[in-house]
Amino acid sequence: MTGIIEAIKGRTSANNFDATHQMTHDEIKELVALANETPTSFNMQNFGLIAVVSPQKKAELKAAAFGQPKVGDAAVTFVVVGKMKGNETLPALIKPMLDAGAIDQAAFDGWIAKCNGMYAGKPQAQREEAIRSGGLVAMTLMYAAHAKGLVSGAMIGFMPDAVSKVVGLTDDEFPVMLIAIGRPAAGNWPRKVRRAIDEVVKFA
Ligand SMILES: Cc1cc2nc3c(=O)[nH]c(=O)nc-3n(C[C@H](O)[C@H](O)[C@H](O)COP(=O)(O)O)c2cc1C
Incomplete structure (x- = not known):
């Protein structure tokens, strides 16, 4: 529990990364294995993670x-x-x-029927759910990185169509967020301010 609280309080977004640091596929898969524990609606697991590591693809993604x-x-x-x-x-x-x-079969059938009731033929609901799932998996990934002594930086500053093209997404997929992960370089900002708790919480 202490570890989780430490991670929540210790993670910050990094802007500057050590460009000489490389990660093996196995190291990256360790992060993905942790992120893969993320909960999703009905356990649909309606997210994917594409690890961009090659200099060529990184350059395309950066553009x-x-x-x-x-x-x-x-x-x-x-x-x-x-x-x-x-x-x-x-x-x-x-x-x-x-x-x-x-x-049992009844639970299996009921699970699928309820899920279809929420999402079948409802593209807006599907998209909203995929964004929710993507947000949750992104957060898990950032904490996984922190736990491994790495830093992370989330990004929504990208052109969705261009990102889709760079990593070859299908018509049924879209980029939710980019998450840079690695070792920090000098010059990253300190932790940022947050609103006062009484501004955040309302009791009902
Ligand atoms: C969904 C999302 C999108 C973000 N997009 C960008 C981005 O495109 N570029 C960037 O430098 N930082 C981006 N950030 C980082 C935020 O600015 C940062 O999380 C926020 O200022 C709070 O700082 P902290 O993460 O250090 O607590 C993004 C963060 C989130 C959660």
Whole structure:
């Protein structure tokens, strides 16, 4: 618990990254494995993570992100991908629970029916859910990076169509956020101010 509180209080966005730092695919997969524990509506897991590590792709992604240097300098810049039609892929994702006897057929069928009721044929609801999921996975990824002694920087400053093209997203996918992760370089800002608690919370 202390670790979680420390991470919440210790994480800040980095703007300057050590451009000489590289991460192996296994190191990146460790971060992804932690981010993959993120909860999603109905467990649709309607997100993807594209780890951009090659100099060529980083340069292309940086151009699509208005030239933000951290996209190219960080060891890895993730494109957090939102996926439409998550309800359609849900049955295959949760079938292992049915097969293992963790849930019965009625629970399985009800789970899928409720999910379809919320999202089937409702592109706006699908998109909103994919953005919610993307936001949650992005946050988990940033805390995972912090836990590994790395820094992170979230970005919404990018051209969505250009980012989609750089990483080859399908018509049912869209970029939610970019997350640069790596070692910090000098010159990053200190922690930023937050509103007073009484301004944030209302009791009802
Ligand atoms: C959704 C989102 C989008 C952001 N987009 C950018 C961005 O494009 N460029 C940038 O330098 N910082 C970006 N930031 C970083 C924010 O400015 C930063 O999180 C905020 O100032 C709070 O600082 P902290 O993360 O250090 O607590 C973004 C953060 C979030 C959560």
